[in-house]
Amino acid sequence: MIEVKNINKSFGENHVLHDFSARFEAGKVNLIIGQSGQGKSVLTKCIVGLMEVDSGSVLYNDRDFSKMKRKERKNIRKEIGMLFQGSALFDSMTVEENIMFPLKMFTDMSKKEMLERANTCLERVNLSGRNKLLPAELSGGMMKRVAIARAISMKPKYLFCDEPNSGLDPSTSLLIDNLIQEITYEYNMTTVVITHDMNSVIEIGDHIVFIHTGRNWWQGTKEEIIKTENEEIIDFVYASKFMKSLKGKLG
Numbered sequence: 001m002i003e004v005k006n007i008n009k010s011f012g013e014n015h016v017l018h019d020f021s022a023r024f025e026a027g028k029v030n031l032i033i034g035q036s037g038q039g040k041s042v043l044t045k046c047i048v049g050l051m052e053v054d055s056g057s058v059l060y061n062d063r064d065f066s067k068m069k070r071k072e073r074k075n076i077r078k079e080i081g082m083l084f085q086g087s088a089l090f091d092s093m094t095v096e097e098n099i100m101f102p103l104k105m106f107t108d109m110s111k112k113e114m115l116e117r118a119n120t121c122l123e124r125v126n127l128s129g130r131n132k133l134l135p136a137e138l139s140g141g142m143m144k145r146v147a148i149a150r151a152i153s154m155k156p157k158y159l160f161c162d163e164p165n166s167g168l169d170p171s172t173s174l175l176i177d178n179l180i181q182e183i184t185y186e187y188n189m190t191t192v193v194i195t196h197d198m199n200s201v202i203e204i205g206d207h208i209v210f211i212h213t214g215r216n217w218w219q220g221t222k223e224e225i226i227k228t229e230n231e232e233i234i235d236f237v238y239a240s241k242f243m244k245s246l247k248g249k250l251g
């Protein structure tokens with residue numbers, strides 16, 4: 001579980017996060033949604049320690065990240081898997097080498113152990129036997145699956161996904177969403193997904209945090225978001241007049 005308590009973050013005069021608090025539970029897909037520029041990326045960077053908060057705290061299973069020394073932070077980072085926008089695979093490395101990269105960096109596993117782990121992860125994302133392919137030989141959906149395999153190679157407790165569906169067609173997006181959901185439940189991970197994709201919200205949103213003006217404006221489940229009368233959410237979810245006209249029918 002990750003708990004964010006009263007975070008404030010400013011850049012000069014620009015006060016981006018205002019007393020932001022939220023809980024992201026283990027074994028759940030937690031979504032952070034909101035319009036552009038509302039603070040989703042800044043919040044996520046503060047949580048994973050890529051940015052320092054001005055005040056407030058971030059707790060990983062009750063361990064206060066902001067009070068930790070460098071070494072302790074490093075240990076927490078080993079427990080975090082990251083799935084970046086656009087997959088961010090190393091072009092010159094094969095599928096297998098990409099997946100083994102974090103293992104080489106952060107563990108003292110033998111080559112044989114790393115290969116075994118890479119094969120297990122590849123199997124989990126339905127890409128068994130594709131070990132020797134280069135990223136250029138993969139489709140966008142396959143690249144994303146390799147990136148997921150790499151993200152879970154260290155058996156993370158926490159998984160962060162930044163716009164996992166960007167650039168994918170609707171059916172491939174659904175496959176990726178389902179895979180993220182399945183591995184979250186299977187490994188009891190605390191998964192945090194930043195997304196603009198309403199299909200993802202409806203498909204996998206166990207817990208949804210809607211960020212608006214840098215505040216935790218609304219939170220709830222996928223069932224609740226469809227029914228809410230919160231004006232800002234309605235504007236976000238049903239962005240067009242056409243979608244607004246469907247609202248009653250969907251609810």
Ligand SMILES: Nc1ncnc2c1ncn2[C@@H]1O[C@H](COP(=O)(O)OP(=O)(O)OP(=O)(O)O)[C@@H](O)[C@H]1O
Binds near residue numbers: 014034043
């Ligand atoms: N490194 C930075 N230095 C200064 N200001 C920043 C920095 N990073 C973000 N900001 C500001 O913080 C605010 C929130 O940005 P953020 O990237 O978190 O928005 P977002 O909700 O993730 O938007 P998008 O959906 O477009 O990615 C913006 O006003 C942005 O200009």
